[in-house]
Amino acid sequence: MDELRELYQQVILDHNKNPRNFGELANASHHAEGYNPLCGDRIHLFLRVADNIIQDIRFTGQGCAISKASASIMTSLVKGKSTTQAQELFDKFLQLITSDPTQPVEVSGLDRLVVFAGVREFPLRVKCASLAWHTLKSALSESGAVVTTE
Amino acid sequence: MSPHSTAAARLEVERIRRDFPILQSRVRGKPLVYLDNAATSQKPQVVIDALVYYYCTQNANVHRGVYYLSEAATRAYEGGRETVRRFLNAASTREIIFVRGATEGINLVAHGYGRRHLRAGDEIIITAMEHHSNIVPWQLLCEATGAKLRVIPINGDGEWIWEEAVKLFNPKTKFVAAVHISNSLGTINPIARLIRLAHEWQVPVLVDGAQAVPHQPVDVAALDCDFYTFSGHKAFGPTGIGVLYGKETLLEKMAPYQAGGDMIKSVTFAKTTYNDLPYRFEAGTPNIAGVVGLAKALEYLRNVGYDKIAAHEQELLDYATAALATLKPLRIIGTARTKASVVSFVLDGIHPHDVGTILDRDGIAIRTGHHCTQPVMEFFNVPATSRASFAFYNTTREIDALVEGLHKVIKIMAA
Numbered sequence: 001m002d003e004l005r006e007l008y009q010q011v012i013l014d015h016n017k018n019p020r021n022f023g024e025l026a027n028a029s030h031h032a033e034g035y036n037p038l039c040g041d042r043i044h045l046f047l048r049v050a051d052n053i054i055q056d057i058r059f060t061g062q063g064c065a066i067s068k069a070s071a072s073i074m075t076s077l078v079k080g081k082s083t084t085q086a087q088e089l090f091d092k093f094l095q096l097i098t099s100d101p102t103q104p105v106e107v108s109g110l111d112r113l114v115v116f117a118g119v120r121e122f123p124l125r126v127k128c129a130s131l132a133w134h135t136l137k138s139a140l141s142e143s144g145a146v147v148t149t150e
Numbered sequence: 151m152s153p154h155s156t157a158a159a160r161l162e163v164e165r166i167r168r169d170f171p172i173l174q175s176r177v178r179g180k181p182l183v184y185l186d187n188a189a190t191s192q193k194p195q196v197v198i199d200a201l202v203y204y205y206c207t208q209n210a211n212v213h214r215g216v217y218y219l220s221e222a223a224t225r226a227y228e229g230g231r232e233t234v235r236r237f238l239n240a241a242s243t244r245e246i247i248f249v250r251g252a253t254e255g256i257n258l259v260a261h262g263y264g265r266r267h268l269r270a271g272d273e274i275i276i277t278a279m280e281h282h283s284n285i286v287p288w289q290l291l292c293e294a295t296g297a298k299l300r301v302i303p304i305n306g307d308g309e310w311i312w313e314e315a316v317k318l319f320n321p322k323t324k325f326v327a328a329v330h331i332s333n334s335l336g337t338i339n340p341i342a343r344l345i346r347l348a349h350e351w352q353v354p355v356l357v358d359g360a361q362a363v364p365h366q367p368v369d370v371a372a373l374d375c376d377f378y379t380f381s382g383h384k385a386f387g388p389t390g391i392g393v394l395y396g397k398e399t400l401l402e403k404m405a406p407y408q409a410g411g412d413m414i415k416s417v418t419f420a421k422t423t424y425n426d427l428p429y430r431f432e433a434g435t436p437n438i439a440g441v442v443g444l445a446k447a448l449e450y451l452r453n454v455g456y457d458k459i460a461a462h463e464q465e466l467l468d469y470a471t472a473a474l475a476t477l478k479p480l481r482i483i484g485t486a487r488t489k490a491s492v493v494s495f496v497l498d499g500i501h502p503h504d505v506g507t508i509l510d511r512d513g514i515a516i517r518t519g520h521h522c523t524q525p526v527m528e529f530f531n532v533p534a535t536s537r538a539s540f541a542f543y544n545t546t547r548e549i550d551a552l553v554e555g556l557h558k559v560i561k562i563m564a565a
């Protein structure tokens with residue numbers, strides 16, 4: 001039960017119910033689609049990037065609480081950041097959710113992403129938490145291919 | 151209690167449960183509640199013992215050696231074929247081909263029959279509730295031959311729309327492949343009726359029986375199906391073994407599927423002569439232990455008795471359907487009039503994956519996802535469902551645990 005509370009923290013449940021930056025973005029310069037065949041989660045990510053800065057970012061799609069909250073929090077965090085900063089945040093985030101759950105969380109630079117520390121206890125849910133981020137990476141690389149987590 | 155289950159005919163579920171070692175285990179500190187039987191079933195001790203006995207006393211290659219052990223292994227393997235023949239009521243062991251599972255059985259027919267007999271413009275009929283295993287091999291066949299897929303639609307209860315099925319048949323129809331019992335909706339389909347209709351058009355029918363064999367007797371002679379396939383692991387046998395039944399007249403007209411080993415009678419560099427049925431379709435060293443285990447599983451099933459299994463599973467289905475209906479945000483997907491013990495559902499505003507994770511912490515194993523039937527999910531406009539599927543060893547107590555677990559899910563997710 002404690003692990004479940006840790007996974008489904010209030011912040012995550014709130015973002016699941018009221019996702020921020022939800023919807024399409026007119027005049028997007030970048031777009032990518034992400035798909036998790038395991039649970040059928042799908043995300044469309046729209047970005048407006050200028051001078052290497054993510055000016056605006058929105059998403060649509062459907063998914064579990066973890067993937068939706070992850071997309072919601074990610075979009076809030078990377079808005080206004082440079083693409084390099086976004087990439088650095090992604091690396092830190094991946095490190096967090098795949099780190100050893102018996103070790104203390106390395107919080108520096110993670111900002112609100114620490115609420116996903118509970119994912120460490122649920123290896124099957126890592127893909128849910130990282131789907132939006134992988135999609136962001138794909139959008140920024142402009143490969144245009146559908147990202148899947150398989 | 152169902153009115154049909156008199157005291158004498160009732161399945162003694164607690165005694166049955168002791169036949170399955172894994173059902174005594176605990177996961178995450180809780181007693182295991184295994185409700186994912188449509189994905190794979192648990193194995194009784196007699197099946198496990200049969201595998202151990204085979205490897206301890208009989209292991210050798212089949213059809214080759216001239217020594218004692220090879221003879222023993224061959225006898226065990228061919229004895230298993232006879233067990234399956236009787237189980238399915240096939241006319242001859244020549245009609246029983248061992249494959250890895252239902253998926254391979256379907257691929258064998260799509261390849262061996264389809265590539266030889268279908269042409270551009272021909273039509274293959276499948277249904278809207280097929281498992282991906284009974285869709286993709288036919289799509290590949292269509293790509294290779296220029297044939298076209300036609301799909302029998304379903305209604306909101308998850309039943310075939312019969313009037314539409316009838317309309318799909320025409321002189322271009324050359325093959326029908328259909329699921330006997332749906333793995334994601336539980337629907338028991340009127341397969342005999344579809345076979346009769348197809349035969350009026352002289353069209354052969356393959357039945358995907360992966361979900362039928364664990365629940366009800368299958369008589370291929372009575373059904374008059376042309377092909378029938380199922381997986382051992384869903385019917386209390388080992389993984390990696392399955393059966394393809396085919397009418398001898400059709401198997402005789404099929405191209406080889408895989409080549410090498412036992413499928414060959416003689417090889418020269420000028421010409422290869424293929425072996426007789428059924429060996430023509432069993433290339434390489436077969437899964438001998440798998441056959442031994444499967445035969446034991448089918449004997450076990452027969453000993454428990456399909457009548458008792460059916461009565462108990464109907465009780466579980468009715469109990470679960472009623473119990474789940476008490477959960478307000480829950481909607482059952484798949485409400486056919488005749489159903490196997492499979493209940494797919496969605497909880498309003500809660501993704502199935504979250505349901506699965508929370509139940510798992512209480513040792514409850516259900517399936518969440520699209521169940522390899524994405525067209526079904528699309529039809530019902532859901533990304534995925536949660537699915538509880540029951541075997542005869544499940545109990546109403548376990549359904550209570552599921553419902554209690556779902557209350558917890560709702561509470562956590564609503565927090």
Ligand SMILES: Cc1ncc(COP(=O)(O)O)c(C=O)c1O
Nearest residue numbers: 251252253281283333358360381
């Ligand atoms: C209806 C149906 N057909 C085919 C299959 C494929 O079976 P296997 O993976 O054992 O080949 C399944 C398994 O989920 C099934 O439920």
